[in-house]
Amino acid sequence: GNSVTQMEGPVTLSEEAFLTINCTYTATGYPSLFWYVQYPGEGLQLLLKATKADDKGSNKGFEATYRKETTSFHLEKGSVQVSDSAVYFCALAIPFNSGGSNYKLTFGKGTLLTVNP
Amino acid sequence: DAGITQSPRHKVTETGTPVTLRCHQTENHRYMYWYRQDPGHGLRLIHYSYGVKDTDKGEVSDGYSVSRSKTEDFLLTLESATSSQTSVYFCAIGIGVLKFNEQFFGPGTRLTVL
Numbered sequence: 390g391n392s393v394t395q396m397e398g399p400v401t402l403s404e405e406a407f408l409t410i411n412c413t414y415t416a417t418g419y420p421s422l423f424w425y426v427q428y429p430g431e432g433l434q435l436l437l438k439a440t441k442a443d444d445k446g447s448n449k450g451f452e453a454t455y456r457k458e459t460t461s462f463h464l465e466k467g468s469v470q471v472s473d474s475a476v477y478f479c480a481l482a483i484p485f486n487s488g489g490s491n492y493k494l495t496f497g498k499g500t501l502l503t504v505n506p
Numbered sequence: 507d508a509g510i511t512q513s514p515r516h517k518v519t520e521t522g523t524p525v526t527l528r529c530h531q532t533e534n535h536r537y538m539y540w541y542r543q544d545p546g547h548g549l550r551l552i553h554y555s556y557g558v559k560d561t562d563k564g565e566v567s568d569g570y571s572v573s574r575s576k577t578e579d580f581l582l583t584l585e586s587a588t589s590s591q592t593s594v595y596f597c598a599i600g601i602g603v604l605k606f607n608e609q610f611f612g613p614g615t616r617l618t619v620l
Contacts, residue, residue: 393548421607432596432611433549440607478548482607491537491556492600492607493564496548 391416395479395497402469402504410464410500412453412479420481421492422446422455422462427476427499436464436477469504476501509533510612512597518618525584527615529597531577537600538580539609540564540572542593549596555580587619 396411414420421440425433437446442457451466462479476499482492509532519525529538537556541549541564551564553572561572569591573581584591594616598609 423608425611432613435608435610438608482609484607491554492609493551493554494539494549494598494609496550498546498548 393497399501408466425478512612535599539598
């Protein structure tokens with residue numbers, strides 16, 4: 390079946406440190422890959438995405454590259470801020486209708502990031 | 507802003523009572539989803555809808571039913587709530603062109619079943 394495994398947290402960093410959150414996946418076919426972020430008390434927000442191998446998604450200083458050969462989509466940021474403290478979810482999307490228009494999202498368990506000043 | 511609201515935002519109820527959660531969207535999107543979020547599990551799909559009166563089960567559908575009588579509203583019902591259904595429930599809509607593989611989430615409903 391399809392699954393996402395992401396680095397277990399919590400992760401605690403100092404401001405301006407480099408961030409990596411590992412994510413690997415198992416999927417049939419060719420999934421699209423996503424990172425979502427959840428700030429305290431809020432819903433999930435799409436952070437970035439990649440739809441095919443070697444695509445790089447980027448947003449707000451975060452980046453992730455779709456690596457088909459290692460089935461990975463690791464999230465990185467060069468210099469984290471206190472405002473980046475949140476839970477980060479890696480997810481994959483595959484179609485679950487024959488027309489390929491309706492997609493099922495499979496999520497990892499989430500990684501809590503805390504950034505201290 | 508994808509125009510998704512959920513109501514109520516918080517609810518406390520007792521075991522055995524029926525509960526209905528509402529998801530409302532303002533932009534006429536075809537695909538809508540209900541998830542539950544639990545510590546250590548991430549988000550898991552309960553049910554989804556691909557149009558008015560068109561719904562299907564997700565991976566954790568036992569104990570839940572859904573209805574979609576209008577494009578803008580997707581209702582999740584717990585016929586007889588149990589303590590194991592204490593969770594945070596998120597509604598989402600599918601967005602895209604031809605391939606609706608991006609999902610945007612509502613703010614969530616925190617449900618406590620005593």
